[in-house]
Amino acid sequence: MDDSLILQIKDLRVEIPMPEGTLTPVRGVNFEMRKGETVGLVGESGCGKSLTCKAVLGINDKKCKVYGEINYNHPTDGAQNLLAMNPRGKQIRSIRGKEISMIFQEPMVAFSPLYTIGNQISEAALLHITKNRQEAKELSIAMMKKVGIANAEKRYNQYPHEFSGGMLQRAMITMALVCHPKILIADEPTTALDVTIQAQILELMKEMQKDSDMGILFITHDLGVVARMCDRVNVMYLGKIVESGPAATIYADPEHPYTNGLMHSVHKIGSRKKERLFSIEGTVPLAMNLKTACGFYERCDHRIEGLCDQADPELVEVAPDHKVACFACDNEACRAMRAKAEAMLKAQGQQGASKEEKRHE
Amino acid sequence: MNKESILEVKKLHKRFTSKNITVKAVTDVSFNVSEGETIGIVGESGCGKTTLGRCIVRAYQASEGEVWYRTRDGKELDFLKVDKKQMKALRKDIQMIFQDPYSSLDPRMTVLDIIKEPLVANYKKTMSDKEMNEKVISIASKVGLNTTYLKRYPHAFSGGQRQRIGIARALVVDPKIVICDEAVSALDVSVQAQVINLLRDLQKEFHLTYLFISHDLSVVEHISNKVGVMYLGRMVEYAPTDALFSKPLHPYTEALLSAVPVPDPTVQIDRIPLKGEIPNPANPPLGCYFHERCSYCCEKCCSEVPAYIEAEPGHFVACHRAAELKLRGFEYK
DSSP, X not given: OOTTEEEEEEEEEEEEEETTEEEEEEEEEEEEEETTXXXXXXXXXXXXXXXXXXXXXXXXXXXXXXXXXXXXXXXXXXXXXXGGSXXXXXXXXXXXXXXXXXXXXXXXXXXXXXXXXXXXXXXXHHHHTOSOHHHHXXXXXXXXXXXXXXXXXXXXXXXXXXXXXXXXXXXXXXXXXXXXXXEEEEEXXXXXXXXXXXXXXXXXXXXXXXHTTOXXXXXXXXXXXXXXXXXXXXXXETTEEEEEEEHHHHHHSOOSHHHHHHXXXXXXXXXXXXXXXXXXXXXXXXXXXXXXXXTTGGGOSSOOTTTTTTOXXXXXXXXXXXXXXXXXXXXXHHHHHHHHHHHHHHHXXXXXXXXXXXXXX | OOSSEEEEEEEEEEEEEETTEEEXXXXXXXXXXXXXXXXXXXXXXXXXXXXXXXXXXXXXXXXXXXXXXXXXXXXXXXXXXXXXXXXXXXXXXXXXXXXXXXXXXXXXXXXXXXXXXXXXXXXXXXXXXHHHHHHHHHHHHHTTOOGGGTTSOGGGSOHHHHHHHHHHHHHTXXXXXXXXXXXXXXSOHHHHHHHHXXXXXXXXXXXXXXXXXXXXXXXXXXXXXXXXXXXXXXXXXXXXXXXXXXXXXXXXXXXXXXXXXXXXXXOOOOOOOOOSOOOOTTSOOXXXXXXXXXXXXXXXXXXXXXXXXXXXXXXXXXXXXXXXXXXXXXXXX
16 A cells, blocks of 8 residues: 555445345445545435445444445554454554544544543543543543633533533544544534534644644535634435545536536525526435446436446546546547447447347347 | 615514523614515624524514515515504515525415415405416416426425425515525525526516525625625625625625635635634624624624724724725625
């Protein structure tokens, strides 16, 4: 594994057996994260972004089947495949919360109402850093001060219901950062918060990242938040990454029809354009019994009949560092992929036809 | 009442009392709404925007104040004072679309029955069942629902489709005013755009007046003609959309605008940091409610509640220093 990388996800698949068939919410996700980088994972609800990040920590529901490779570049032990570890074993536990930690969407739900905030924060420190309660408390209070919780000593002994939403999210960030993780996974960390509080929390996350060399995996559906936070963006649709690249490129020059649609369906304040918003027709299909086709086929304006509904495009590099999975995009790499797929379909068709003929004979 | 207005809210107050604590959820809110307009109401959670909407439809009985409404035959009525019988006739003129399309539809009723219910409640004596069904089908197809699925239950529909059911239910009685309480907040971006477009098309077709309550400033800017900003139960600024976004007069509006994440990584906004959080509405600060968090606070702000005045034509604001401050807004291209 490349030394500048901290996390590498290879062909990640998640399957959930259901009475009606198998649900495949994640269908082959590949991406990388460099040290100190903020990677955004953008997509609508149900596109598999939360399951992807839960897979990194091995905290998916028991009935989920996870395949693929998630390589974590351990600072001392070198590359390790997190998926190969026992999800309830010692090895992953020494990484979970210490090397990789997570902030959840709803701070009001994520904290246990039965324990004090201090108790829940110092739990992480007690597990990984020290066995001494007093020391754990000191570490926790120092970190609480750092994330801007006023009166940290008093707050330490309070219960979650005594905190406001914004303060609870700060407490959760404290909990995640108390062991100085190398990777922070933030699953919609500001969706439940007001804009002014959201701005405070985003600023705080950026500051905390500057101090350490921490990589942040930022999951959100809010394109405005991504623009503010991320160096690199992965756009997900129906369990796959459809476009990936540096944030500036993705916003200025989106290639994939879905990314393009997303960018145009949000109104930009100050653009004075009061005409209709661009909208992507239809809804995200259910990820069950999917045939080999582009996941976006039914909603796409640029679909090619007979190709997009027969073959699934792969991610190809259209410019340095900018990858797209689409047959219809007008660039060299996509055209090459299209030609290849068409040739393959043709060959398959001929093969099928000759088999038919033989049967008739 | 003003001649163009369809709705005038005057000095509306709503207080909730439990035990010895009184929470002023809405304090002294006044504004006019002209026919065919969309009024956006923005503010953070707990600022009283939903309570305001609910007081106007009289789902809550307001503690004080007047809500004047111009009826179809040109009469002016104070909505809050009319008796029960009159109210029943008026209810269908003001309808509401709710935030959560998952909890606002009865899971045990078919979609047809859900959309039909307002008709049954209002026209039981004058309309036959067949007429009602026809009306339901025509409105369902207008909002983009597949009419062959009307016999199904809400669980069979996606979030966007459910919100369309909620819209159809509100529009089936031909209302004049529709209160959209966070009507698109629970939807995904691509579906949100569909529903916003639908709301605008329906507004044109049926000549509707919207009161659009939302915390999402970019949606509000897109859909509204005028915007009111609420803070801790008070309306702090009310102005035409362009004026409010490009030239805000209240420091809270300025801070709120600067906090909006813009979907463009090249745009760098100097954020105006707000100190702390919304104060407890049961125990609001003295003077201007915003003074503890305001970076332009002066002595007067700590003791005196600023009057809500028309600082510029059509631009209302409640700030002592509105005239002298030069606040930043969005630059329109």
